[in-house]
Amino acid sequence: MSNEFLLNAESRSDTGKGASRRLRRLQDRVPGIVYGGEAEPQMISVELRELKKALENEAFYSHILTLKIDGKEVQAVLRDLQRNPAKGFPTHADFLRVDKTHKITMNVPLHFINEATSVGVKKQGGEIQHNISEVEVSCLPQDLPEFIEVDMTDVELNAIVHLSDLKLPKGVELTQLALGADHDQPVAAIHAPKVRASESDDEAGEEAASEE
Template identity: 40%
Template sequence: MAEAIELKVWSRARTGKGGAREIRREGRVPGIIYGGKEEPQNVALEVKELSKQIQTGHFQSTIFMLDMDGTKIRVIPRGLQLDPIRDFPIHVDFMRLAKDATVTVDVPVHFRNEAASPGLKRGGVLNIVRHDIPVRCPADAIPDFFEIDLTGLEIGDSIHISAVALPENVIPTITDRDFTVATIVGRAAEEEAPTEADEDAEAEEGAEAEGAEGEAEDKDKDEK
């Protein structure tokens, strides 16, 4: 579960592009803290410390305690901008968290026991449809990751969200279907394996088809 990690921040007076450039020349990253009943607060962070947290792979689902001149502010990242060429952070947004806050986050998926999957042992490929699962949960109970056991899975088998063990009070944000997390496919079918975008598009088409069917039925009733 998530634990608050402390980060040192400094208040910054200058805003705009000029102020941001000045902050970056000092080896810091401009940011903003918003939310709650307080006004947005412009801050700056050490680029090295921020980069270290980003490299964990779960930066945007981690609770931080920002220390600004001794004042502690409990937050969660809500936006991160990276330099498109050099890939280092150039701006970060934090949202204040009230006590007992509930948040929406993407939690990464980890797979285990690949060697115990007959399908993978016979040359199949693990096709990961969703590397992260979007969930809503208490801010103090964000899972570090979801673990999926591949034991016994054959080529053609699929893993749906209903098969993933979710902690109490952790609820997927996608509730209209039992969406696919991963599949075991043969190498010949690897290029045609479904992706997250494919699944979402299929769900949207299904919803549109249901809507069109309902409109047609209503029209038939009116004509009769």
């Protein structure tokens, strides 16, 4: 996978909540840490505006990133992100170093395609229910997909799509399936539409009135 994301970062020595608040408030930067691999954990900071722009792209969350720390490039993935609970802006970011020889475990989003034209919807009048929106995968960094497609074309009414039904890119495994068949959870299903209670009550009332 090509590296499409680059974040400029600076190393930092000040730690603690007070230092982090000053960093965010006075310099418009977000504190973070890079860890993993053979190197020691490194405290860093990134520009708030640059990070917010990158976070607008879904692929940023499941992509190999290039962190340019004090001019030196490091390959990493976003491992954890903390946000302000009220305003939603990022307040701290954790990055995990990666290399081509070691597998990583990441959450990858699901993209559901061909829902409107699926057999169970278009021909049989069903409605699609999504059970999960992302899956945890294990793979080498260069095999990490930005998303996994769930093709609903041939799914019929009352059918369920399970994890084992997903078509995975080469070299990618689902961690849940590695735990055994009992963990083959449902991803999506097509069910008959539910009649809303209010509509049923209205129909029942109309029938009762016509009989009086």
